[in-house]
Amino acid sequence: xxxxxxxxxxxxxxxxxxxxxxxILCVFSIIxxxxxxxxxxxxxxxxxxxxxxxxxxxxxxxxxxxxxxxLFSEENRSGTFELLLSYPLNSAQLVIGKFLGAxxxxxxxxxxxxxxxxxxxxxxxxxxxxxxxxYLGMFLxxxxxxxxxxxxxxxxxxxxxxxxxxxxxxxxxWAIHWLKDNLSYSLGKVLAYIxxxxxxxxxxxxxxxxxxxxxxxxxxxxxxxITIKLIEDKRYRS
Amino acid sequence: xxxxxxxxxxxGSFTAVYKxxxxxEKGEILGLLGPNGAGKTTTMRMITGFxxxxxxxxxxxxxxxxxxGIKTREDLGYLPxxxxxxxxxxxxxxxxxxAKLKNIKDIxxxxxxxxxxxxxxxxxxxxxxNLSKGYKQRVGIAQxxxxxxxxxxxxxxxxxxxxxxxxxxRELIRSFAKEHTVILSTHILPEVNVTCDRVAIMNRGRLxxxxxxxxxxxxxxxxxxxxxxxxxxxxxxxxxxxxxxxTQDFIYEKEKEEHFLVKIxxxxxxxxxxxxxxxxxxxxxxxxxxxxxxxxxxxFISVVxxxxxx
Numbered sequence: 001x002x003x004x005x006x007x008x009x010x011x012x013x014x015x016x017x018x019x020x021x022x023x024i025l026c027v028f029s030i031i032x033x034x035x036x037x038x039x040x041x042x043x044x045x046x047x048x049x050x051x052x053x054x055x056x057x058x059x060x061x062x063x064x065x066x067x068x069x070x071l072f073s074e075e076n077r078s079g080t081f082e083l084l085l086s087y088p089l090n091s092a093q094l095v096i097g098k099f100l101g102a103x104x105x106x107x108x109x110x111x112x113x114x115x116x117x118x119x120x121x122x123x124x125x126x127x128x129x130x131x132x133x134x135y136l137g138m139f140l141x142x143x144x145x146x147x148x149x150x151x152x153x154x155x156x157x158x159x160x161x162x163x164x165x166x167x168x169x170x171x172x173x174w175a176i177h178w179l180k181d182n183l184s185y186s187l188g189k190v191l192a193y194i195x196x197x198x199x200x201x202x203x204x205x206x207x208x209x210x211x212x213x214x215x216x217x218x219x220x221x222x223x224x225x226i227t228i229k230l231i232e233d234k235r236y237r238s
Numbered sequence: 239x240x241x242x243x244x245x246x247x248x249x250g251s252f253t254a255v256y257k258x259x260x261x262x263e264k265g266e267i268l269g270l271l272g273p274n275g276a277g278k279t280t281t282m283r284m285i286t287g288f289x290x291x292x293x294x295x296x297x298x299x300x301x302x303x304x305x306x307g308i309k310t311r312e313d314l315g316y317l318p319x320x321x322x323x324x325x326x327x328x329x330x331x332x333x334x335x336x337a338k339l340k341n342i343k344d345i346x347x348x349x350x351x352x353x354x355x356x357x358x359x360x361x362x363x364x365x366x367x368n369l370s371k372g373y374k375q376r377v378g379i380a381q382x383x384x385x386x387x388x389x390x391x392x393x394x395x396x397x398x399x400x401x402x403x404x405x406x407x408r409e410l411i412r413s414f415a416k417e418h419t420v421i422l423s424t425h426i427l428p429e430v431n432v433t434c435d436r437v438a439i440m441n442r443g444r445l446x447x448x449x450x451x452x453x454x455x456x457x458x459x460x461x462x463x464x465x466x467x468x469x470x471x472x473x474x475x476x477x478x479x480x481x482x483x484x485t486q487d488f489i490y491e492k493e494k495e496e497h498f499l500v501k502i503x504x505x506x507x508x509x510x511x512x513x514x515x516x517x518x519x520x521x522x523x524x525x526x527x528x529x530x531x532x533x534x535x536x537x538f539i540s541v542v543x544x545x546x547x548x
Contacts, residue, residue, distance in 0.1 A: 002338075006338045010335050013327075013331075014324070014327075017326035078322050078323075078325075079318060079320045079322035080322040082288055082322065083318055083322055083381075084339075085288050086287065086288065086311060086314060086316040086318075087311060087336070087339045088309070088312040088339070089311075089339055235288065235289050235290075236289065
């Protein structure tokens, strides 16, 4: 547990050593602010928040792979991975620690959106449950996306390849239900069940469906386990 | 302390290390010597548990490295060949990070000690990435010995250092070795002579020879002999006649009027006294007679090329 925290804190700090973190924080705030402004002026009803949180979740798909691309690919490229493995630390602690670091940064990235929430409370009476459930949804979504990003980062030495792979996997998992029109009804239904977008849409609408919670939680669990296996496999095979 | 038993490592069809067996005692510094691709780094990586051997067994302090995993690594310090570091951290931050991962209790004290020992005091607040190569190397060494490990594995510890730093680091390693076990690899042959208690010469993944530097030199001298240099003044033809009584293998290295420096190749017996006697008797002015002992370099080259000839 201590090792996980040490790795997590180190990763969180590392974000702020490089300009990438500031650029991401800045751009995320500007785009989400613009979203908020546009949506609020257009709709001005309870749908406003649904559209806004929907926009945020789509942005995550682009931003999270940028955050996670460095985590393992940079260790692989610079050779620090070899040194890390000579410390009393196992692969699971390493992977979970990095996951924790990226999660902490993602939460920091989300903090400015609370300003918009406070605006809503200042000038209207928003549906608190809707806001809470959409935040829970985005949190689960972030966990899933970060884990996918870490997995794709462990695949390669190149940050660019890692981010594109991560984005590709996410887009596929996000929008797999788009295929359903071309398929039989039952197969299309299966695809809708395993689509991240479909599962997330319940949270955005304020519905707490245990199926969706479990589905979204299963992604990081599964992804982190295969990342640990991937790292160990790379060692044993090399 | 460290024991390798018939260790073989294959990467696909390529055999990097073949049936390597060696033991390193506590308090000993073992130098791993070999040309590029001899399997030195692979051997070290197996000892640190970076990857497992294909067959054979490795023990540290009687414990199997790969089975015990994390436990053996608590008492290990490792400096990889490329000296990988996190360039975006400050020196003391980085060392604190390593200290935490190595489960050190008194972090502030140990980090301070490591910084002091490696001469990084003035650099402690600098970014690792902005340090010169020599200082980066020191940071690498500092992280390896921060936990006061029983076993220290150093892959080319003095590469990139200036001569003064090399001497300092050597002394550091020597002082450290007294109660610990050190394996280091190097390309620099005099370093082995100065630093190491024993030398293991590897070539193409095999252990070619394992002995103290002195013994290696002695046995080489016995086998090949040493070069003898004679400096004298007199008639050239006359001198040739005299030297030919002792050996046929000699060359005139320097000739200046009647002043000569002759190199007699690889004499196995000591002929200095007799040669001196004969030259003086024939009226030569003898200035100097000396043997030049073979250097470790020659031993190394001969051992390695002998292997290759097979």
